[in-house]
Amino acid sequence: MxxxxxxxxxxxxxxxxxxxxxxxxxxxxxxxxxxxxxxxxxxxxxxxxxxxxxxxxxxxxxxxxxxxxxxGQDQRLLDHTGALLLQEDTPDDAPLLRPExxxxxxxxxxxxxxxxxxxxxxxxxxxxxxxxxxxxxxxxxxxxxxxxxxxxxxxxxxxxxxxxxxxxxPFHFGVNYVEIGIPDIDRTHPDLAAVLGRGNYWVMGPGQSLSAQRNGDGRVRVYLGFYTPEDWFATCGVPFDDPARARAALAELFAGWAPDVTALIRACDDSVITRPLTMLxxxxxxxxxxxxxxxxxxxxxxxxxxxxxxxxxxxxxxxxxxxxxxxxxxxxxxxxxxxxxxxxxxxxxxxxxxxxxxxxxxxxxxxxxxxxxxxxxxx
Structure with a gap:
């Protein structure tokens, strides 16, 4: 066969x-x-x-x-004001139940x-x-x-x-992500590296979220979540084809959130990827x-x-x-x-x-x- x-x-x-x-x-x-x-x-x-x-x-x-x-099993959870709700650091002898x-x-x-x-x-x-x-x-x-x-x-x-x-x-289920990233964060932005920790970092607020994930090559991938309709990328006014202006516009969408959130967005490089999310x-x-x-x-x-x-x-x-x-x-x-x-x-x-x-x-x-x-x- x-x-x-x-x-x-x-x-x-x-x-x-x-x-x-x-x-x-x-x-x-x-x-x-x-x-x-x-x-x-x-x-x-x-x-x-x-x-x-x-x-x-x-x-x-x-x-x-x-x-x-x-x-990579480490995790930090914050609300949009910057209040740290949860911090879990993985001991060196912890079982590998969900390693990255x-x-x-x-x-x-x-x-x-x-x-x-x-x-x-x-x-x-x-x-x-x-x-x-x-x-x-x-x-x-x-x-x-x-x-x-x-x-x-x-x-x-x-x-x-x-x-x-x-x-x-598949159909769109009301969530759109923008993926951006910070290369070699420990060298380029050690202050932000300390904020993120070693694993996963989540910040959640009304209608939006930010999550960040360390990669083995030193890059941090940052995902901005927007709970918006399928056509949001075309109607939100963010110039996704111009990375510098897109970063500024995305940071403005998080105005009023903790300063670390907008700092993370402004520290990202020119890779900007839009990801409308779908499901079956x-x-x-x-x-x-x-x-x-x-x-x-x-x-x-x-x-x-x-x-x-x-x-x-x-x-x-x-x-x-x-x-x-x-x-x-x-x-x-x-x-x-x-x-x-x-x-x-x-x-x-x-x-x-x-x-x-x-x-x-x-x-x-x-x-x-x-x-x-x-x-x-x-x-």
């Missing part, structure tokens, strides 16, 4: 590692021209019972622990366990055509094709594989479709609350185990995987929605504090 995986993110690569480990024929088709084509984004926190579990099953626990950042890892480092760990022919670079998937004898013919933007018995869409929020199983599309309906299902299935955001895109990559990697593990357990009947294996995946991810997605709703509330900082203290997300 030949398995084609569209998308070389953490979910797709984890699936390839697990299938190859069990001697199955799996190839990843990735649209990027090479593994070094672009930066891989910020940090990921991998949970011990999901993302880390998949890596353990793939025999990659030691490689992961070598690049995991224990201190650079996306690039995680990708290197996964690629390092795969032979070169397991990933085909520069293949932007366009569509697939069912074959009379079963399986699909895959068509790519460069005119090339490939044939497979099982097609797995691991191609994220804007999945081109998803339409083979459902007509449902909670509890989305579809009838099992011969020869195709989905994992990760392609299957259950949810608000960003630390679960997306972990669910994708757990999807990869559960699908691989199902296929390995029943190689003679992949259709039955996929059906079992999808049933379990639907049941497992629906409550996780609902929780992510609830976290987002709480963060958007006028008293979001206090309510998130209670959540961190173990009191749940209730009103």
């Amino acid at each position: 030949s398995i084609a995986i569209v998308g070389g993110g953490p979910g797709g690569l984890t699936l390839a590692c697990l299938l190859r480990l069990h001697g199955m024929d799996a190839v990843v088709y990735e649209r990027e021209p090479s593994r070094a084509a672009r930066g891989q984004g910020g940090m990921l926190d991998l949970h011990v019972d999901s993302g880390q579990r998949a890596l353990r099953e793939a025999g990659l626990e030691a490689e992961f622990l070598a690049v995991a950042r224990r201190e 890892v650079d996306r690039a480092d995680l990708r290197d760990v996964l690629l390092g366990s795969l032979p070169e022919d397991a990933v085909v670079w520069g293949r932007a998937f366009r569509h697939a055509v069912p074959r009379p004898e079963g399986g699909h013919t895959l068509h790519f933007a460069d005119g090339s094709t490939a044939v497979c018995d099982l097609l797995v869409g691991a191609d994220g929020a804007s999945s081109r594989v998803r339409p083979l199983v459902t007509d449902v599309r 309906p909670v509890g989305l299902t579809w009838p099992t479709t011969p020869g195709v299935t989905l994992i990760g955001d392609a299957a259950h895109l949810m608000p960003p609350a630390g679960e997306g990559v972990n669910m994708a990697m757990l999807d990869a593990l559960e699908l691989a185990l199902a296929l390995v357990a029943d190689p003679g009947d992949p259709a039955a294996a996929v059906a079992r995987y999808e049933k379990e995946m639907f049941e497992r991810t629906a409550p996780v997605a609902a929780r992510c929605v609830r976290v987002t709703e709480v963060m958007m509330a006028p008293d979001g900082a206090q309510r998130i504090l209670r959540f961190f203290q173990g009191h749940g997300l209730g009103d």
